Amino acid sequence: MKNVQQDQSGVVSEIKDKKQMNQGEKERYGSDDSNKVWQFFCSVKLAVVIILVMVVACILGTVIVQEKTIDEYTARYGYGLATFFKVTQLNNVFHSYWFSFLLVLLCANLICCTIKRWRNTILQAGFILTHLSIILILVGGVIKLQLGVKGGVNVYKGKSVNYFLTQRLTSQGKVDYIKKDLPFEIALDDFILEKNEPKFQLVSYVKSKDRQKVLEAKPGKRYRVPGSDYKVTITDYVPDAELKQEPVNTSDKVENPAIFVKFSNSGKVVAEGWLLAYGRNAYEDKKQNLRIEYCWIPSQLELEKSLNSLEISQAKVTAAIAGQLYDYSLEFNKSFKIEGTDYTIRMLQYALNYGDRRPLEEQPTDNPAVQVEIAGPEGTEIRWVFEKFPDWDKMHPAKYQKLKLTCSGIAGAFMAKNTVRILHAPEGKQVIVFIKDKKIVETVPWELEKKYTVKDTDLQLLVSSYFPSFDFKKEVIKKSDQVGTPAISVTMEGPNGKVTDWLFSNSQYATWYPDNNLALVYEPTGDTIKHFISKLHIVDNGQTVAEKAIKVNDPLKYKGYAIYQSSYDPEAGSFSGLQIVKDPGIPVVFSGFGTLCFGVIFIFYIKPFLRKKQKKEVKEVEE
Amino acid sequence: MSLMNIALIVYIFASIAYIVREIWRSSVTKWVSLGLLILAFCFNLAMVATRSIEAGHPPFSNLYESLVFYACCTAFIYIVFEFVYNFRIVGALAAVLSMLILFYATLQDDTIRPIMPALKSNWMLIHVVTYMLGYAAFGIAFVTSIIFLVVKPFAKKTKGDAGAEGKEILPRNFDKLSYKIVAFGFPFLTLGMITGAVWAKKAWGDYWSWDPKETWSLITWLAYLVYLHTPLVLPKMSINKSKASVMLSIWLLVAFGIVNFTFMGLSYLPSAEDSAHVYGLKK
Numbered sequence: 047m048k049n050v051q052q053d054q055s056g057v058v059s060e061i062k063d064k065k066q067m068n069q070g071e072k073e074r075y076g077s078d079d080s081n082k083v084w085q086f087f088c089s090v091k092l093a094v095v096i097i098l099v100m101v102v103a104c105i106l107g108t109v110i111v112q113e114k115t116i117d118e119y120t121a122r123y124g125y126g127l128a129t130f131f132k133v134t135q136l137n138n139v140f141h142s143y144w145f146s147f148l149l150v151l152l153c154a155n156l157i158c159c160t161i162k163r164w165r166n167t168i169l170q171a172g173f174i175l176t177h178l179s180i181i182l183i184l185v186g187g188v189i190k191l192q193l194g195v196k197g198g199v200n201v202y203k204g205k206s207v208n209y210f211l212t213q214r215l216t217s218q219g220k221v222d223y224i225k226k227d228l229p230f231e232i233a234l235d236d237f238i239l240e241k242n243e244p245k246f247q248l249v250s251y252v253k254s255k256d257r258q259k260v261l262e263a264k265p266g267k268r269y270r271v272p273g274s275d276y277k278v279t280i281t282d283y284v285p286d287a288e289l290k291q292e293p294v295n296t297s298d299k300v301e302n303p304a305i306f307v308k309f310s311n312s313g314k315v316v317a318e319g320w321l322l323a324y325g326r327n328a329y330e331d332k333k334q335n336l337r338i339e340y341c342w343i344p345s346q347l348e349l350e351k352s353l354n355s356l357e358i359s360q361a362k363v364t365a366a367i368a369g370q371l372y373d374y375s376l377e378f379n380k381s382f383k384i385e386g387t388d389y390t391i392r393m394l395q396y397a398l399n400y401g402d403r404r405p406l407e408e409q410p411t412d413n414p415a416v417q418v419e420i421a422g423p424e425g426t427e428i429r430w431v432f433e434k435f436p437d438w439d440k441m442h443p444a445k446y447q448k449l450k451l452t453c454s455g456i457a458g459a460f461m462a463k464n465t466v467r468i469l470h471a472p473e474g475k476q477v478i479v480f481i482k483d484k485k486i487v488e489t490v491p492w493e494l495e496k497k498y499t500v501k502d503t504d505l506q507l508l509v510s511s512y513f514p515s516f517d518f519k520k521e522v523i524k525k526s527d528q529v530g531t532p533a534i535s536v537t538m539e540g541p542n543g544k545v546t547d548w549l550f551s552n553s554q555y556a557t558w559y560p561d562n563n564l565a566l567v568y569e570p571t572g573d574t575i576k577h578f579i580s581k582l583h584i585v586d587n588g589q590t591v592a593e594k595a596i597k598v599n600d601p602l603k604y605k606g607y608a609i610y611q612s613s614y615d616p617e618a619g620s621f622s623g624l625q626i627v628k629d630p631g632i633p634v635v636f637s638g639f640g641t642l643c644f645g646v647i648f649i650f651y652i653k654p655f656l657r658k659k660q661k662k663e664v665k666e667v668e669e
Numbered sequence: 670m671s672l673m674n675i676a677l678i679v680y681i682f683a684s685i686a687y688i689v690r691e692i693w694r695s696s697v698t699k700w701v702s703l704g705l706l707i708l709a710f711c712f713n714l715a716m717v718a719t720r721s722i723e724a725g726h727p728p729f730s731n732l733y734e735s736l737v738f739y740a741c742c743t744a745f746i747y748i749v750f751e752f753v754y755n756f757r758i759v760g761a762l763a764a765v766l767s768m769l770i771l772f773y774a775t776l777q778d779d780t781i782r783p784i785m786p787a788l789k790s791n792w793m794l795i796h797v798v799t800y801m802l803g804y805a806a807f808g809i810a811f812v813t814s815i816i817f818l819v820v821k822p823f824a825k826k827t828k829g830d831a832g833a834e835g836k837e838i839l840p841r842n843f844d845k846l847s848y849k850i851v852a853f854g855f856p857f858l859t860l861g862m863i864t865g866a867v868w869a870k871k872a873w874g875d876y877w878s879w880d881p882k883e884t885w886s887l888i889t890w891l892a893y894l895v896y897l898h899t900p901l902v903l904p905k906m907s908i909n910k911s912k913a914s915v916m917l918s919i920w921l922l923v924a925f926g927i928v929n930f931t932f933m934g935l936s937y938l939p940s941a942e943d944s945a946h947v948y949g950l951k952k
């Protein structure tokens with residue numbers, strides 16, 4: 047094990063030589079006054095102070111946004127601070143006078159201390175090189191500021207330019223563009239955008255943990271969703287898929303009764319579609335003022351009753367509070383006191399399509415809603431209750447959160463002029479009820495594939511098929527072997543058992559596991575540009591003097607100018623954004639970089655070895 | 670079990686082994702603790718390797734990849750140092766540091782994404798590797814500073830005890846150790862900054878544009894530069910020696926904070942929206 051004290055590396059080791067140095071200095075620099083100034087500029091104390099002030103300046107220069115227009119500062123920080131920043135140049139720290147002064151001071155400090163400490167020994171090489179390199183870099187920076195230019199220009203395919211634009215912040219704090227001429231012409235022959243193969247990823251989201259994570263999408267493997275106990279298996283993959291939904295009948299038991307209805311006008315079918323008794327059970331034609339309903343009646347007895355009654359689906363508002371449910375029929379301007387509570391509700395109005403300004407009879411039944419006034423211990427609250435969005439109140443602030451209101455049957459509350467009700471009950475009893483102006487005009491038994499004329503219209507109605515257990519068979523069709531719109535079939539396992547579903551990469555919606563806690567999305571991943579390339583040639587004095595396909599990272603250089611690929615037209619891809627830079631300071635700065643690298647390596651890695659060797663030699667001589 | 674979990678667990682075991690070694694010093698405990706840390710490092714290195722094969726590009730294109738590599742470098746630098754210096758208890762915290770960095774990586778988005786054109790450069794490779802080695806050395810210096818600050822008050826009391834020399838918690842001249850580690854890391858930081866500037870020149874046309882990332886890497890560099898120069902100032906300022914080493918140790922804690930802010934915290938800056946180089950900006 048080594049003794050730590052023995053091989054001090056780096057700057058600290060120099061302390062020991064100090065005392066001998068000071069002696070020599072006093073002889074070299076005579077008078078006391080100039081000596082003081084000299085000492086000040088040589089001191090490490092000054093160096094440390096300058097560096098610390100620079101640190102603070104740099105922090106300010108990133109905490110305060112830089113080089114913005116005066117309006118932006120005013121909007122962000124207010125008028126007072128904005129003016130303060132402008133006066134102190136804190137809006138442009140790195141090009142301010144005081145920062146330049148700091149750099150000049152730093153330079154002076156470096157030069158002085160380097161001269162003072164200069165000794166022609168190999169051990170000093172690193173110290174001299176590092177300090178010199180920083181001076182070189184700063185000098186190069188000044189050359190850039192004085193003689194360099196940087197700007198940009200857009201060139202269209204097949205066109206050429208002989209100028210570019212630079213940006214400048216005026217003293218009023220406005221951005222100003224200045225046109226600069228080029229001593230040659232740049233022509234864009236072609237612009238090429240190379241894209242990456244599209245990639246897709248499976249993303250999981252666990253709601254209770256609010257955690258999103260990308261899963262590996264390897265078919266066949268069973269993965270645990272990170273941070274949960276769900277398991278996910280990809281069971282199938284189709285590179286270019288299309289979803290076909292085909293209506294099928296899954297059993298002869300009545301589980302989801304549905305009929306396919308056709309309307310025709312003098313032999314031509316004008317409308318057709320499935321009506322589901324427990325789903326979309328009505329079709330409306332506002333122009334004809336006609337509504338068709340398909341109702342499943344569970345028993346013979348009830349069917350008899352329904353034949354003579356107008357109301358089948360009774361419109362009602364349901365109040366749920368403290369686990370109890372209370373139903374109220376749709377009656378306006380009547381107050382209902384909710385039993386055993388302090389609440390009273392009153393229905394104010396309703397709409398078939400919430401937000402629709404048209405009269406009720408013209409509104410489609412897209413979003414039925416009832417407006418309800420709730421009177422309670424804390425005053426009244428008025429809220430809209432939506433038939434199709436029973437959880438609306440959960441997501442929106444309400445005064446009486448504990449009282450939940452829902453409604454149903456609102457769509458049927460307004461009766462069209464003509465209503466056709468297709469009633470269906472077990473054991474083949476099936477009747478069509480024609481209602482006109484809220485009166486039953488006719489009841490006819492119906493059969494499949496038979497036409498019935500709707501009273502007072504030219505329309506004929508036909509039920510072409512009946513599925514007691516309607517379902518959609520989802521079928522995924524492979525369109526091609528190329529990667530287009532890929533889809534994966536995923537089996538999810540969790541507390542509610544196994545569920546398998548297809549996930550399409552072009553779907554906007556997440557697929558939720560039945561417990562509504564795990565969601566999966568299959569989606570294309572981000573940024574897919576691989577390269578953008580501009581084929582340029584340069585014309586000088588009528589002659590093509592240079593030619594190159596430039597990329598990001600690979601510019602074209604000519605006459606001290608470097609032409610960089612920087613952007614492109616994101617829509618049509620018809621122009622290329624070039625950056626044009628001229629910086630005569632580059633050789634100076636880069637030699638500073640090289641010197642600095644060599645200097646630090648010398649000080650911290652080479653010098654300690656040289657010192658050790660020298661010490662050994664001294665010891666050997668002494669012995 | 671994923672490589673990530675294995676690496677995390679082995680780091681924890683290594684850390685425990687280092688603590689055991691401190692209590693029960695023997696060559697067995699010494700080699701077991703070092704062996705475990707090397708094992709953890711190997712797993713970590715395997716993660717870097719598999720990732721770069723899977724992604725098909727050098728594994729530093731996003732914060733997740735950089736953190737995994739950073740953890741790997743920290744372990745590596747520590748192991749190198751342990752062969753050179755008498756480190757002992759430092760290993761326990763170094764293993765924890767690597768473990769924490771890895772753990773922080775697990776919280777990041779680990780999607781493999783195609784890299785943007787500007788990142789396809791060899792300069793980027795040198796730039797990131799040198800920076801990470803520098804940061805790793807500063808991480809170890811951070812650990813030694815913490816240990817120095819925590820143990821120092823106790824070390825004083827036992828000083829009179831001549832017989833206890835070998836049993837002392839800190840090796841002699843422990844405070845100078847931090848300095849040596851920083852001196853080792855500083856050239857890497859310098860190289861990282863310069864290669865970054867050269868790369869920026871190649872890719873964006875300017876070696877320095879006072880971008881927040883550039884500015885903060887300068888701040889980091891200046892912070893350690895001050896640290897390296899202060900020993901020249903302190904003797905002139907009539908500050909007693911032990912106070913000076915406490916101040917320097919505290920400065921290293923601050924400087925390491927700056928390192929991590931430069932590395933990961935820049936997206937919190939208001940000026941970050943204008944930056945081309947800041948990780949994890951939300952669009």
Ligand code: HEM
Nearest residue numbers: 056057060088089090093152155156159163173176180901
């Ligand atoms: C990579 C950067 C730098 C390195 C590696 C470095 C290294 C050193 C070394 C090794 C010494 C001791 C020389 C000796 O005693 O013979 C020293 C002294 C000094 N450095 Fe630096 N330096 C660097 C940058 C700077 C900067 C930016 C300044 C700012 C002004 C600075 C100011 C000083 C001063 C004033 C001394 C003289 C100390 C004295 O005279 O007592 N150095 N530096």
